[in-house]
Amino acid sequence: MMLVFQERRKSRKAWAPALLAAVIAFSAISFPARSVEAADAAGPKDAKEVEAFVDEFFKRPEVASSLAGSAVVVVGNDKVLLNKGYGYADVESKKPVDPDKTMFRIASISKVFTATAVMQLVEEGKIDLDQDVSPYLKGVTIPNKTGSKLTMRHLLTHTTGFDKTDVLTAPDATRKDYPLEQYIKENLPTIVRKPGAAYRYDNLAFNYQGLIVQNVTGKPFEQVIDDQIFRPLQMTNSDFRMTDKVLENLATGYNQLKEPWPQYQLMPTIAPDGGMFATGTDMSKFMLAQLNGGKLGENRILQENTVKEMQRVQVGIHSEIPNMALGFEMFFQEHFNGETVIGKGGDLEGYHSWMWLLPEQKVGGFVVTNSDASDIREQLFAAFMDHYYPKTEKERPAITLTKAQLAHFEGSYQYLRAPLIYYKVKAEDGYLSVAGPNSTRKLKPVGELLFQDEDGKLGAFKKDEAGNISYFYYLLIDAWCERITPSPNYSDVPRNHPYADDIYTLRDLGGVLNQTSTLFEPDGKTTRAQFAAQIVQLAGITKSHQPSNFADLKAHPYETEIQTLLEIHVLSGTSAQRFEPDRTITREEAAVIIYRLSRFLGFPPIPAKLSGKTSGWAEEAVQFIVGARLYGPEIKSTDEGTDFRSKDPLLKKEAAAILNRFAKLFASSAGI
Incomplete structure (x- = not known):
């Protein structure tokens, strides 16, 4: 069962995301060998060849059998190489996906648009990335137990230190109008971990950014996005509001059983962390602007230096395992094939999306599906990277560490986004035994604080300011795991007790x-x-x-x-x-x-x-x-x-x- 926790939010899956894995099950998928040969030259260049490659992907039996509908975009060298719909926007009526008209919930890809609005205000000198955010919140006070300031950079990189980063709501809990400021005030987190110290996927942080955008500009968040991003890029079929136009053109979302989800409203009503609707055509325009230094045609939404800062790696548990840029994430790293890739994924009931950019190559891709039974994002991305940027295999030689040296990593590590999930790490001769609730893996040291398992997947540890091993990152893509301080035994529960x-x-x-x-x-x-x-x-x-x-x-x-x-x-x-x-x-x-x-x-x-x-x-x-x-x-x-x-x-x-x-x-x- 693959239940994506990741960023699924606003309703039951907002918690089950963290919970079910965000993580994910993405890492457990195997992919059949591709039948289209790798491109002769690195990167997509010819529109017909790109279309043939993607068409063949969607003909795969395991893809075609589960598909409801999908929109796919590929851009390269300032051109749209593919903008195409596959399957149906509505299965019952056989309404096809139209890349120009069919709108999808792009879910947490919305966060990149929110981050873009923030960076525009940074350019104007109205927001300082490294100043305490309290003045921007105008009366909303976040309890802070750390004594360290919370900055906009922390909000943009999922490193707030909040005790909660997702808000659970019942599946039928909807309101016609639930303002963003009210939502923030009713769901105040507490800062329990020093901001910047640890990475944990954070929906609340992006809603705070939306509130700050409102406060600084004096305009509703959605109006700022309209004025500063959608209109300059001529994204005429994108919105953060569920308007009549959106409802008329929105692809029907389907559950795992391929039954339609009823249309639902998010909480808050305008959700900076995941509430955007868009077409494939509109997404192509935003991607081209991001890959062209913030400019599309004669219209500019960001300065080139701002774009570079936004796309620069800001957080990583290890230099070889980056986690976050500003608003962008580095999921699916095993498919990067040596390239620099930034991206953003999104999950809501019935909708799953993934946008990836290769800034150095000026290439990007976007895919969204409208069914929980056809979440094919990682498969398409993996096929794309293998086809256009074939990986040159390099075996990492293991380094020798004694069992005593490896003992420094021993302990239990709890997944920050969902306490139900944990690892138990034990030192063995020449490797670490890493036991999850379901399996045990061997990780051999291949660098300082860096390890690799039998399947080639990397894991890494991080030290705290005192030099103690404090965090572990492995398989779970949207948060680090925190080392648990062991507690003494109960006097009435000996270690040989059956429970x-x-x-x-x-x-x-x-x-x-x-x-x-x-x-x-x-x-x-x-x-x-x-x-x-x-x-x-x-x-x-x-x-x-x-x-x-x-x-x-x-x-x-x-x-x-x-x-x-x-x-x-x-x-x-x-x-x-x-x-x-x-x-x-x-x-x-x-x-x-x-x-x-x-x-x-x-x-x-x-x-x-x-x-x-x-x-x-x-x-x-x-x-x-x-x-x-x-x-x-x-x-x-x-x-x-x-x-x-x-x-x-x-x-x-x-x-x-x-x-x-x-x-x-x-x-x-x-x-x-």
Whole structure:
């Protein structure tokens, strides 16, 4: 299952992105050998040859069978070499994709337009990239626990240090008008990590940029984009507003089952981080301007030096593994084939996009699809790079490090964007063993702080200011992993305890409610409130700011955690007025909560043969738990089926087993 966390936001997938992998599963895809021969000379030059190459790509059975529709653009040497639609903008009516008229949600590629508006204000001297952003926020105060200033450069490079970078909303949570400033004020993050210290994909940061653009110019964000980017580039079919024209020309988005998504509004209504609509034709104009020093024809949107600064690598965990320019990212690095590539990807329900630029070659590409079942971005990009810039294989010789030297890298590393995902790194003779929840890989040292696995994928570590190994970057493309400070053992959970791995892993991931206690009380019972709070804490879900409607939750210690899950329909009350937070939760109740969460994240049902007694309302959920083996050693299976002991109270050790194994299931879906 490939569920993209990446930048999917504004609704359930905004969290499941971080969650499901952003990461991704992109790295786990294999590609069939191309049948079109590599171009004779580096780079696309002839329009007919480019069209033949892309046409053949879309004829691949694995591409054609899943495709709804797509728009593809290739530009090179100040010319549009390809601007073509494939498949259908609407499958039912067989309406073809028209590159001039069919509009798509380009999702997080919107961020590059937001960054461009910011850089225009930098040129005018109205914004300083390295000044504290507080004066630009005009009364919006971001709590800061670090004592270090937050700058516009941090906002542009996903290095804010925010404790939350994504906002979770229910799939049916829409408003006709949700202003950007209100959205910002209702979703204030806290700066918990020194700005600039770590890379973590950050949707909130780009909404802050949009607010700053509004504040500095005194005009609505969308008007600034219209006046300063769309009109000069004659992008007449692009918008940040869902107008009647957009609705008339917008390609229908489809889910994994190829069913149409209902049209949805984003939150905020004008979303600088992902709310833009555009055609392939309009995207070609923006790409040409970026590749021509900020100019298209006689119209200029940026000065040449500004463009160079915008496209320059600003953040990377290692010199050989760059992460961010200003608004641009460096995803899919294994396909760069030695070229300098900057890009931007985007994901929303039903829409997946990727724009890549090779500034030194003055070449770029763009692809967008309108189906969750046909996310072919990386395949096309890989084929494009192999075809036009064939890679010259260079074997990296391993360097010799002793086991004692490698021991400096040992520890657990937690993915900053989704706490459910982590690595455990162990020193071996000549290499590091890197264990994710689903697999273990060998990484050999090939440079200072630089490692390579058996498949040639690079990973790197970073030291903090004190010289200690603090971050690890490997496979997960949109954030670094932070080294976890190990905690002392619980006095009542020896390391040979049958639930020790579940309990201690859960604590390492932040899923234990009282992290400082020396007792775990493994045989104690779990309440409904405690189980809900553990889920929110473990998953790193942004907490709701809304008060609960349940009378028995008022002023409860876990009111906000429970309300958070209520809003996304993972929890429900025991009646219209009551939740009963302090009642012991039964095993089948816990199963229903986990199952609802799994469905929210896109996991399919899993049938299983059950024995014992389970309530009818919980049977499908218990089957999922049993089928996915989300339980500890307390459960045994026989030929008659598995007795989940559904009616029993859930003990703390059993809750740890369910939650830890759910985290492993989640991480395995991300290919980790």
